[in-house]
Amino acid sequence: MKKLIYILCMLPIFTACEDVIEVEVPTDKARLTVDALMRIDTTQPSTNYYAEVKVSVSSNFFETIEPAILEQISITNLASQENIPLFETFIGSGVYQSETTVDFMTSGELILFIQHEGSRYAARTTYVPAVPIKKLEQGDATLFSGEETEIIVAFDDQPNQTDFYLFDFDFNEYLVTEDTFYP
Structure with a gap:
């Protein structure tokens, strides 16, 4: 009798219902995501630094973010009119970099130029020093x-x-x- 009461008490736990909820996640066209970091440490004796830009293509909510394969990417210094192309560090990684100098990064306005799937993108910035x-x-x-x-x-x-x-x-x-x- 005790076993029957025990089984009857445990039965609702094992027969609980689960409802599947369907959530419609909005879909949108893929967008280019650019994450650029130009770190300059003027306290170090080196005169060469790397400009690194990570470019990926956004996706729908539950999909993976893929690295972008660019047709062209470069940084131009408007003051010196110098242009440095960036190259992918590993094929398919979406990380592009190139060696540069402190003078290139700190003097004048910089333009990041990207060409991807026939579209052109540009961003402008200037060097802003940080307080130690x-x-x-x-x-x-x-x-x-x-x-x-x-x-x-x-x-x-x-x-x-x-x-x-x-x-x-x-x-x-x-x-x-x-x-x-x-x-």
């Missing part, structure tokens, strides 16, 4: 769940100019911030 970090330490405070790590960063911000800060957390995680809210 004076002190970096791990703190004890947390924000929400208690599992965050507090990082205390100290630097001298110039009050009469707009500065930008790039924090590299590794694993392709970056934070770019402007000094609007810093004293």
